[in-house]
Amino acid sequence: MDYAYLAELLFPDVKTTPEDMEKRYPPRNLPEDAKVTRFAPSPTGFVHFGGLFPTRVGERLAHQSGGVFFLRIEDTDMKRKVEGAEENLISILDKYNIRFDEGVGKGGDYGPYRQSERCEIYHTYAKYLVQNGMAYPCFCTEEELCAIRAEQEALGADPGYYGKWAKYRDADISVIEEKIKAGEPYVLRFRSNGNVENKIKFTDLVRGDIEITENDKDHVLLKSDGIPVYHFAHVVDDHLMRTTHVVRGEEWLPSLPFHLQLFRALGFKMPKFLHISQIMKLENGSKKKLSKRDNGASLADYEAEGYPEISVIEYIMILLNSNYEEWRMQNPDKNYEEFPFSLKKMSSSGCLLDIDKLNDVSKNTVSRMDTDTVYEQYTAWAQKFDNDFYKIFSANAEYSKRILSIGRGTQKPRKDITTWRDVKPYVSLFFDELFEMQATFEEKFDKRDIKKILTEFSNGYDENDAMDVWFGKMKDIAAQNGFAAETKAYKQNPDDYKGSIGDVSMFVRIAVTGKTNSPDLYEVMHIIGKERTLSRINSVISSLK
Ligand code: GLU
Numbered sequence: 044m045d046y047a048y049l050a051e052l053l054f055p056d057v058k059t060t061p062e063d064m065e066k067r068y069p070p071r072n073l074p075e076d077a078k079v080t081r082f083a084p085s086p087t088g089f090v091h092f093g094g095l096f097p098t099r100v101g102e103r104l105a106h107q108s109g110g111v112f113f114l115r116i117e118d119t120d121m122k123r124k125v126e127g128a129e130e131n132l133i134s135i136l137d138k139y140n141i142r143f144d145e146g147v148g149k150g151g152d153y154g155p156y157r158q159s160e161r162c163e164i165y166h167t168y169a170k171y172l173v174q175n176g177m178a179y180p181c182f183c184t185e186e187e188l189c190a191i192r193a194e195q196e197a198l199g200a201d202p203g204y205y206g207k208w209a210k211y212r213d214a215d216i217s218v219i220e221e222k223i224k225a226g227e228p229y230v231l232r233f234r235s236n237g238n239v240e241n242k243i244k245f246t247d248l249v250r251g252d253i254e255i256t257e258n259d260k261d262h263v264l265l266k267s268d269g270i271p272v273y274h275f276a277h278v279v280d281d282h283l284m285r286t287t288h289v290v291r292g293e294e295w296l297p298s299l300p301f302h303l304q305l306f307r308a309l310g311f312k313m314p315k316f317l318h319i320s321q322i323m324k325l326e327n328g329s330k331k332k333l334s335k336r337d338n339g340a341s342l343a344d345y346e347a348e349g350y351p352e353i354s355v356i357e358y359i360m361i362l363l364n365s366n367y368e369e370w371r372m373q374n375p376d377k378n379y380e381e382f383p384f385s386l387k388k389m390s391s392s393g394c395l396l397d398i399d400k401l402n403d404v405s406k407n408t409v410s411r412m413d414t415d416t417v418y419e420q421y422t423a424w425a426q427k428f429d430n431d432f433y434k435i436f437s438a439n440a441e442y443s444k445r446i447l448s449i450g451r452g453t454q455k456p457r458k459d460i461t462t463w464r465d466v467k468p469y470v471s472l473f474f475d476e477l478f479e480m481q482a483t484f485e486e487k488f489d490k491r492d493i494k495k496i497l498t499e500f501s502n503g504y505d506e507n508d509a510m511d512v513w514f515g516k517m518k519d520i521a522a523q524n525g526f527a528a529e530t531k532a533y534k535q536n537p538d539d540y541k542g543s544i545g546d547v548s549m550f551v552r553i554a555v556t557g558k559t560n561s562p563d564l565y566e567v568m569h570i571i572g573k574e575r576t577l578s579r580i581n582s583v584i585s586s587l588k
Contacts, residue, residue: 044216050173052223053180053231059167061309068153068283077110079287081146082136083277085117088125090135090342092396093292093322093333095359098141100319101290103384105144110287114146115280116157119270135342138352153284158276165271168279168309169231169264177308178264180229181211182222203260205235212261231265233275237304245299248288248317250391258300274301282311293318293393317386320393330395339396347428349463351412351420354405361404364388375411402461410456414448417460421447424463432467435474445570446470449562457562472556473571480557480583484550492541493550494587496524500551501580506573510565521547554583 071079080101084094105112114133118124133148145151155161172178183191187210195202206212211219212234222229237257246252264275271279281289295302296318306313323330324337333340345355360367360379365388367379374381409417418440425433436443447470450457459469471477484493499520508516518528525541527533533543552564555576561567568576 044176046174046176049179049216049219050170052220053173054166054170057163057166057170059163061168061171064164064167064283068285071111071285073111074109076108077287078104078108079111079113079285080105080290081113081115081281081284081286082141082143083115083117083280083291084132085120086124086128086132088128088131089335090132091333091335092340092342092345095139095141095342095355096322096363097290097292097317097319098136099356099359099363100317100384100389101288102141104288104290104386106380107384111144112142113151113153113284114143114148114156115284116147117273117276118157118159119273119276135346138346139342139356140352156284158271158280161276161280162269162271164283165265165276165279166269169271169275172233172264172308173231175308177234178231179211179214179234179261180219180223181209181232181261181263182219182227182229183210201239204232204262205260209261228267230263230267232261233264233301233305233308235259235261235301235304237300243300243303245303245316247296248315248386249320249389250318255296255300258304260301262301274298275305278302278305278309278311281314282306282309286314288315288317290317290319293320320391322396323393324396330393333396339398346424349424349428349465350401350405351409351463353412354401354408357408358401358404360384361400362394365390406458406461409460410451410458412451414444414451417447417451418444421463421466425466428463429467432477435476436466436470442473442570443470446473446562449566449570459562472558472561472567475575478557478579480553482553482557482559484553485546488542488546488550490587492524494584496520496526496547496550497554497580497584497587499523501577501584504568504573504577506569513565517548517551518544551580554580 071077073079082094082098082101102112104110116129129147133143136142143149145153146156169178181204183204188204191204191208191210192202194200195208200208209232211232235258237259239256239259241257242254243257244252245255262274263272265271277289280286299316299318303313322333324333324339325331335341338344346352356379357371360382361371364382364384366385367382367388370382371379412420422433422437425436460466467477471479484490500517503516503520505513521544522528524547526547527540527543530543530545533540533545548564549559552561553559555561555564555571556567557579
């Protein structure tokens with residue numbers, strides 16, 4: 044077969060050669076161990092939570108090594124293309140601090156970064172493969188392929204287009220020429236020389252040494268419209284864009300033998316591969332893939348639910364590196380980017396989406412934030428998701444920040460906020476518009492006692508009292524009303540008292556905050572001010588019959 048002739052017949056317009064491409068996209072000028080990684084999504088409009096795993100790995104590997112992290116849009120499957128998807132993807136990833144150095148939206152010397160704009164490049168390599176007898180046109184119709192499949196099924200043969208089943212693999216040039224001239228549609232197929240009896244040893248940087256079976260199928264490289272399939276396009280792109288580490292989902296592992304064959308056939312240096320396990324969910328006791336329709340599958344949901352982006356980042360880091368949590372405990376104030384991310388600490392088994400764990404991580408993460416950060420992040424969120432409250436909360440920033448600063452920056456910070464949705468119920472007591480009596484006094488106490496205690500507290504309240512003086516007054520009131528001023532004394536002889544200082548302060552707490560659980564009462568009173576404090580207490584007094 045005259046392959047050069049066939050190549051001209053199929054690609055008369057392709058004048059570029061692989062050498063031209065090598066010149067156009069020379070090796071990058073980077074330090075030796077700098078890693079070049081990429082995120083290569085299809086613009087479907089849906090940003091899967093699970094996408095954060097390979098993306099973060101790629102981002103860390105590149106940025107930790109002084110390399111390059113780029114965004115390539117794999118839009119060869121036009122049916123899946125959604126308007127605005129790229130912008131949406133870039134902006135949502137940006138929130139999670141996944142920032143690209145080059146690619147779609149950024150530009151760079153290795154573009155275009157949209158596969159749909161790279162046809163000339165793919166065709167250059169397709170022509171090269173034909174010239175070298177490694178690819179050929181296949182004119183099989185859908186019906187013919189179905190017939191082949193049916194026959195294979197009947198015989199119990201491996202399904203697919205290969206070996207003796209590959210009708211056009213060794214077709215005569217005259218047959219091909221005639222069909223081309225008649226304008227018959229065809230796909231371009233790879234001429235595989237693999238054998239399924241052969242096993243290849245392969246090292247995946249996450250999974251370690253694995254054994255894979257050689258590919259013997261003559262897979263499609265170019266579809267009948269000349270558009271490449273993912274397998275072919277990614278090999279060409281990752282070579283020319285000088286990707287050093289291909290970080291992608293484990294769903295690509297089965298097609299890896301084909302990819303390896305293509306890298307070899309094209310004479311490309313093999314990049315390193317990392318196949319990242321998919322995130323799973325637990326359903327009825329068994330692990331399942333987190334599919335698009337599941338709760339928690341869409342990254343956008345996390346924002347709507349009010350998870351601070353940094354909490355999600357922290358959670359992902361914990362799942363990605365087994366020693367991250369320990370590092371975080373030792374370095375509570377460091378940026379996660381300072382953590383020495385390591386492939387060796389990655390688990391090869393699929394991790395489970397555990398919302399309880401995420402909540403726990405988030406609670407701790409928010410508790411470590413400073414007041415200004417909480418205020419800024421919360422108000423940005425509330426403006427979008429709870430605008431009515433945003434207006435109330437942001438009307439007096441200083442006041443709101445005082446509320447958020449309670450217990451913050453201490454050794455044991457308060458952990459009232461897991462998501463931004465928790466802020467409103469937590470702070471509502473500070474705003475008259477939202478304040479409501481949510482708690483009631485325990486039945487076992489005499490209302491007259493409560494009334495008397497609240498009245499005495501109200502009469503003696505002085506905003507200028509230091510905390511110990513304030514509390515001393517509360518103790519005195521307790522003692523004068525038959526309640527133990529010390530918890531210990533009460534515990535020793537409970538029958539001698541009506542209750543303890545704890546109960547007395549609970550009466551005041553309920554009256555002032557409307558709840559049994561609130562931030563430090565002394566601070567609350569100072570933030571809401573004397574007038575509001577006393578008016579709340581007095582209204583409770585008058586409601587007690
Ligand atoms: N476009 C492929 C996907 O969305 C990319 C896989 C890869 O990273 O190579 O799954």
